[in-house]
Amino acid sequence: MLPFSEIDFYLLFLLVVVALYALKGVLDGRVSLASVLLGISLAYTLFYYPKPLQILVFIAYQCLFTWLLLFKWGRLHKLIGSLLLALPMILVKLNWNVDDIGFAGVSYITFRCVQVYLDGDLLRDKFNFRDFISFLIFTPSLLAGPIDRYERFRSDTDMGWVRLNRSALVGGWEFIMLGLLHKFVLGTWVHRYWLSPLNADSTAAMDMASNMYAYSVYLYLDFAGYSLLAIGLGRMMGVELPMNFDKPWLTMNPQEFWRRWHISLGDWLRDYFFRPIYKSLSGVKRLKAWPLLKQNVALFSTFLLMGFWNGPEVHYIASGALFGIYSAVYNTYQFKSRKNQWDFWGRTPEWLVKFTSRFIMIQLGCFALYIFSGRFPYLH
Amino acid sequence: MKTNSSLYRTAKWLLIYVALITGMFWLHDPFKVSMDAAESTVTFVYQQF
Numbered sequence: 001m002l003p004f005s006e007i008d009f010y011l012l013f014l015l016v017v018v019a020l021y022a023l024k025g026v027l028d029g030r031v032s033l034a035s036v037l038l039g040i041s042l043a044y045t046l047f048y049y050p051k052p053l054q055i056l057v058f059i060a061y062q063c064l065f066t067w068l069l070l071f072k073w074g075r076l077h078k079l080i081g082s083l084l085l086a087l088p089m090i091l092v093k094l095n096w097n098v099d100d101i102g103f104a105g106v107s108y109i110t111f112r113c114v115q116v117y118l119d120g121d122l123l124r125d126k127f128n129f130r131d132f133i134s135f136l137i138f139t140p141s142l143l144a145g146p147i148d149r150y151e152r153f154r155s156d157t158d159m160g161w162v163r164l165n166r167s168a169l170v171g172g173w174e175f176i177m178l179g180l181l182h183k184f185v186l187g188t189w190v191h192r193y194w195l196s197p198l199n200a201d202s203t204a205a206m207d208m209a210s211n212m213y214a215y216s217v218y219l220y221l222d223f224a225g226y227s228l229l230a231i232g233l234g235r236m237m238g239v240e241l242p243m244n245f246d247k248p249w250l251t252m253n254p255q256e257f258w259r260r261w262h263i264s265l266g267d268w269l270r271d272y273f274f275r276p277i278y279k280s281l282s283g284v285k286r287l288k289a290w291p292l293l294k295q296n297v298a299l300f301s302t303f304l305l306m307g308f309w310n311g312p313e314v315h316y317i318a319s320g321a322l323f324g325i326y327s328a329v330y331n332t333y334q335f336k337s338r339k340n341q342w343d344f345w346g347r348t349p350e351w352l353v354k355f356t357s358r359f360i361m362i363q364l365g366c367f368a369l370y371i372f373s374g375r376f377p378y379l380h
Numbered sequence: 381m382k383t384n385s386s387l388y389r390t391a392k393w394l395l396i397y398v399a400l401i402t403g404m405f406w407l408h409d410p411f412k413v414s415m416d417a418a419e420s421t422v423t424f425v426y427q428q429f
Contacts, residue, residue, distance in 0.1 A: 005422040107429045144426040174393075181396060183424075185403030192407070219425055226424045310429060 001048045002104060003143045004179075004229045012048070013139075016040055017236045021169065024161050033164070033238055034157040038134040040237075045137050051103040058088055058106070059133060062113045070120045070127060078118060078276070085113045093311055105143045107309060109136050111268055116150045118272050123150055131157065140233040144226055146244045147264040156239045163238030175232030183225025190218045200375040208377070212370035219369055220248065223262070242267075248365070252357035254326040257365055265306070274302040292335045299331060300324035310372070315379045319372035326364055 001009055020036070027036065046052045062085060069081045083090075089110040092102040112135060116123060135153045156163060195214040199207060227244035234241040248261040258266030278298040281287055287294050300321070307320015336342065345353050370376055382388060 002423075002427065005424070104427050144424055144429070177396060177400060181400045181403070184422075185400055185407060188407045189403065222425045226426065 002050065003139060004183075004226060004233075009048075012044075013233060017169075017233075020237065021164055024164050028161040032157075033160045034131055034134060034154075037138065037157060037237060037239070038130055041134060041137045041139045041142070044139045045142070049103075049142070054101060054103045055137070058101070058103070058109070059136060061088060062109070062136065063129060063132065066113060066117055066132065067129075069117050070124055081117055082114050082272075085117055086110050093309075108141070108143070108145045108147060111145075111147045111265075112136055112150070114272060115147075115268065118276075119150070126151065126154060138234070138239065140230040140237065140239075141241055144223075144230075145264055146227055146230060146242050147268050148239075148241055152242070153239060159238075161238075168235050168238060172232045172234070172236035175228050175235060177232075179225045179228030179230075179232055181225075182221045182228060187218060187221035187225055190214060190221060194218075201377050201380070203377050208370075211373075211375050212366050215373045215375060216366040216369045219373070220245070220261075249362060250358060251361045251365065252354060253361060254323070254330045254364070257323075257326075257361065261365070269302050269306060273305055274298050277301055292332060295331055295335070296328040299327045303327060313374065315371055315374040315376065318379060319368050322368045322371055326368070 001012075003009055045055055049055065065084055069076065069084070073081070088101055089106050092098055092106050116127070116132065116135075120127075131154050132150070134157070135148070135150050138148070138153070141148060195211075195218050198211050198214060200211055202208065202211075224245040231241045231243065242264050244263050246260045246263060248257065251257045251260050258269075278294060281294040281298060301324070303320045303324030304317070305320070306323070307317040310316035310320070333344075337344065371379065374380075
């Protein structure tokens, strides 16, 4: 039973949350919230989540290598260490024995493992296996994020039972209601009455435009819905998972897009891929006089990696590359504007600048998501 | 109307609950919801990753 996909899941976790709040007074001072959350997540993973054996083996692999990399192999190059942790996910993406080693959500757990490893210098003193495993398999974010950070997760669980209060319960409930509305009402409606009837193979301009907008709206409602459900249940259990969407239709440029759309992935890519690449390029003497080139190479590589992360299919890679091109072009525009003191918009009223920027960005974003969807007829 | 006023909040949540209940009955027919996990067809786009 996958999280949030069946009524059984909601009933099960309704009981879990009721039990947590009912027993809070008894358990406080005897058992830590972190231990209870680990117990709940382990029980759910072992008894309800598909492919529990694969997850167990994967968690054992990640625990072993994270410990080795943090405490024994400190001198190993970070790239090699990261690849070692990402190896199972890479094999799954390359369709190598997927049935034997793959399971739903493998990428999201891998991201969390790599974060702990790359932040190892900051986290080494705070690392322990109970919190690490709890962080990796925390039920609300197990399937598809949001991609949390270890130190943030721990700061919540360290606060203990005080996290379970009326505000968390009411706030969590509201997130869950909004998530249900997004996924099971609005998303289902768009899928059933707009997206499904469309012919994805048609090359007529109107059909392609309709496919593009319908898929983008559906993807937003589906994924934002899931994220809201995860955040809601997380809050009820005392963990404040990060927000994943923030009104993405108000985006005015490609950089802002990733601060509003799948925010936790955008932040992860910025911190653990863009910055290390840019830093390593900054060490190349020949590139010292080419700051713009360094930024654009790092930006493009980051989004290309995101495309590969989605899968080795052409539409995923093309979509990542397209987002990379958007970001590099916008970055170049910004760089040149600052350097040459361009004033592209002149005396254009602010509302018109915002409206035009948002309109253009919506078209660009929807087009890249259309490519991502695999429904673009020229990339079949 | 201020977005932090209690009237705005009440109206907003009333609208959300009405939309949710109406949509759930219209699109999913809760009286026919199966408790058999194997019959669930709900998936999330991003779960494939």
